[in-house]
Amino acid sequence: MTTPTTTPTNNATHGGSHDHHAPRMSFFTAAPEIYQAMVALDRSVSKGFDPALAELVKIRASQLNHCAFCLAMHTRDARKGGESEQRIYLLSAWEEAGAFFTPREQAALALTEAVTVITDGFVPDAVYQRAADHFDEAELAQLIGLIFTINAWNRIAVTTRMDPASV
Secondary structure (H helix, E strand, O other): OOOOOOOOOOOOOOOOOOOOOOOOOOHHHHOHHHHHHHHHHHHHHHOOOOHHHHHHHHHHHHHHOOOHHHHHHHHHHHHHOOOOHHHHHHHHHOOOOHHHOOHHHHHHHHHHHHHHOOOOOOOOHHHHHHHHOOOOHHHHHHHHHHHHHHHHHHHHHHHHOOOHHHO
16 A cells, blocks of 8 residues: 555545536436426426525525535526625625515525524524514425425535536
């Protein structure tokens, strides 16, 4: 056995170095039925939901998941939908920038974070109740669906290293 002459980069947060990585595969070419199911799910959870809020949720989950592809897509889509640059920039610090986000948006963002980063194995009751105070049951179910759908998209894109330059 030989000993390496260099120490590999250990980045526990992201699992490797910060070098650019080429896409690993075309997941949707390899699994077209899954792609069609994801598209159908995405349409279903988005139908009738406030598109501006949906983009904020998608951007925030994508920030938490370090998904460059989805960040490129959803920041572009948010801008096309009329979202301000300032709110997009402040989204990662939405709690500190509370005046820029409505109480309803803040409740949705808090739920997005709790569902996306389930480090304690559950969504806290206070976070769920906060969202329930701003969304009726059907809207809340749709919001939860929107959150788990963007998380699934993020995981596909991050795992297969989809190229954000292709958006």
